[in-house]
Amino acid sequence: MSQSEPTPGPLHKTQELSRKTVFRFTVCTVLATLVGWYINALFTFAGNTYGFNNRFTEVAVGHHWFYLVWSNVEVMKAYVIVAIIFTAVIYPIVLLWQKWQVFGRWGVIWRALALCGALYGFFVFRLMLNKPYFGNYSYFDQGWKKFGDWFGAAIQQGFGFFVLYIFPAIAVLVCGLFYLNELRRLMKRRPRLLPWPILGPAAILIGLVVTGHGFIKDEPKPAAGEQVVKKKAKPKNILILASDSFRSDRLSCNGYGRLTSPNIDRIAAEGITFRKCFTPIASTLESLTSMFSSQYPHTHGIQHMFPNKDQVTQANAKAPGLGTILRGHGYDTAVIGDWCACGFKELPMGFEHITVSDFDNFKVYMSEVVYLHHQILPLFFDNRAGHWLFPKLKSFANFMTPDVVTNQVIDRMQERDKDEKPFIIFAFYSCTHLPYRTPRQYAEIWGDPDYKGDHNFELKLNVDEFIGNVDIGNKWEKLPKKDVEQIDALYDGCVRMFDDCVGRIMAELDASGMKDDTIVLITGDHGDDLFEPNVTFGHGLTFNGGDQSNNIPFVLRVPGVENRGRTSDKITRSIDFAPTLLDLAGLPPEPRFEGKSVVPYVKGNADLSLAWYGETSYLFFRRKIPGEEPLFIPAMDETTTIDPEFDFHFVLKDKYQEDVIRTKERCLRTERFKLVYTPGVKGPIYRLFDLAEDKHCEVDVKKKFPAVFDAMKTALVKWRDEHKESTIKEIFMGQDEFGIKPGDLLPAATPVK
Secondary structure, three states, X not given: OOOOXXXXXXXXXXXXXXXHHHHHHHHHHHHHHHHHHHHHHHHHHHHHHHHOOOHHHHHHHHHOHHHHHHHHHHOHHHHHHHHHHHHHHHHHHHHHHHHHOOOOHHHHHHHHHHHHHHHHHHHHHHXXXXXHHHOOOHHHHHXXXXXXXXXXXXXXHHHHHHHHHHHHXXXXXXXXXXXXXXXXXXXXXXXXXXXXXXXXXXXXXXXXXXXXXXXXXXXXXXXXXXXXXXXXXXXXXXXXXXXXXXXXXXXXXHOOOOOOOHHHHHHHHOOEEEEEEEOXXXXXXXXXXXXXXXXXXXXXXXXXXXXXXXXXXXXXXXXXXXXXXXXXXXXXXXXXXXXXXXXXXXXXXXXXXXXOOOOOOHHHHHHHHHHHHOOHHHHHOOOHHHHHHXXXXXXXXXXXXXXXXXXXXXXXXXXXXXXXXXXXEEEEEOOOOOOOOOOHHHHHHHXXXXXXXXXXXXXXXXXXXXXXXXXXXXXXXXXXXXXXXXXXXXXXXXXXXXXXXXXXHHXXXXXXXXXXXXXXXXXXXXXXXXXXXXXXXXXXXXXXXXXXXXXXXXXXXXXXXXXXXXXXXXXXEHHHHHHHHHHHOOOOOOOOOOOXXXXXXXXXXXXXXXXXXXXXXXXXXXXOOOOOOEOOOOOHHXXXXXXXHHOOEEEEOHHHHHHHHHOOOEEXXXXXXXXXXXXXXXXXXXXXXXXXXXXXXXXXXXXXXXXXXXXXXXXXXXXXXXXXXXXXXXXXXXXXXXXXXXXXXXXXXXXXX
């Protein structure tokens, strides 16, 4: 071989790729992966949409197809953002990998694909640990439990902490160092690019912020001998913390066997707890309207959860609002909540600042269905940045978390602490609402670790059955005991989740020094049925099973009131909240209020002799009364429609307005007795229960106590037809109801003071 000829090297030696080539193929691979995820989400959405079998799906596909298409297009920016983030993480790893092992273009592609899968798996793991209700992750739950069994709970928790917190911190640090080094290399090659005009002022600004110079204003101190003028005492602040479907009997301060509410218990120890507080109607929109107008539903006009535009307009015009009254006395008025508080968009009750989700809107509902099929959103954008990029997420039941609501409440209180303006804040959470979704740490407090049913992290509901089948109760009443116990445990975990939110807010109230200037009320809009006798789940459908659907917490802390830590078993009502708060704030009563101030209970041992009058709401499925045939209405997808003139809200069709009122049960409860009127196919059905012996209302005693039945029936009909309520003393002619024996007659007439 001639010396001038080059020596041949290895035939297939791979040369190291340039940075530009590695970057280009990494970007292409990441984009192709994200496009595949997007297409898969589209096909899944299309398949599931046509798999639903209800009228609302037909409306969505037939009349709002363009909105559905646009919502899918709108989500594309999420994929672009994730592609940028994935590229920023994967590119330096592939580049460093090539330093260790030389590979070609296909090597870049398969490594980038593998890293995309690893990143996706990491975020799925985070989602399954923190929010398992976003999907069916039973396979993961089983593996995660076995991991804990094999290595122990301590190692399991340590591994989870590493994956959730340490690993991402390391990844961010490594990527940050890599790009800082890249910047250093760039500046070394092109020193004139160093952005001193930007870096210099930025460094000065950061220094000022860190030191506080120019940003923290010192309060001027009075000169020697100068008298300090005291500010005029401002009215008491009012803070109402409530959760939807919140049962009074599930508070540990009310004697419940599980420690569900340690933070609320501390508030109860500093105030007074009313254990027999009732809402006049167990449905959110109607109940909250009654709470803040202090009027019964038949007075303010909102008697079911699907009012039309005219009914809402009339209620806003005629019903008094606690927010309106307090605004007139200088209060800052705010409602902060998630999707359960959406009713304040239409019925604000005089509150000026409304920060709530807008869930009760068909377009929002359609958007949520679309967004949930793109798993990239719960994986990467269920956070403050994601809520800013996709504002609709704050309107969705799955995305507006209790922590978000709590942060907003704390921010609002801090603002009022600075400007010293009195405030009323109503914070309303969906923590305890169906389907009892809760993060893993709450679901597992009382849940059976060996449970293998359908209700691991939420009560599983079939949407088609719920809105299109009035006989759904037949299925749920056969639920196995282990499933009922699991659902019970989930609900109690939800109570603890809300209690933790209350704890954070109270800690801030204490730290800010506002605690002794703030009236605190813990409550709910209504309770919930949880498979008591003759009921399954839900609320506002019937008075069967006991008080659980209407009995709500009423824990009140009033600064300066003595005899703290008391418990009262006197009947109070949610319509009594507004007059009580006005009374405690030293403001005059509102004559249109139908509730009574219970301040006499707060300050002493008075007896207001209040009775509770209630009505049911919209009847989703048939009631059951042994030996009777109650009236019923068709399923929801038949009785309601979507009104484009009313912001696409669900509204009750005109032809069913009277039917819904006609099928309502009415109830009158005293300290001992409970009378329930049910409209039946063959005529009215009345049942009387002796709660002292029968808390679940299973035995009708109207024949045993005929005089009690006649007296309570007269009072109930008077309230229903004439809108006039009677006190317990008036109903029983001054006689102590606990002294009434079977067959006793009531006094003909005893003067009532």
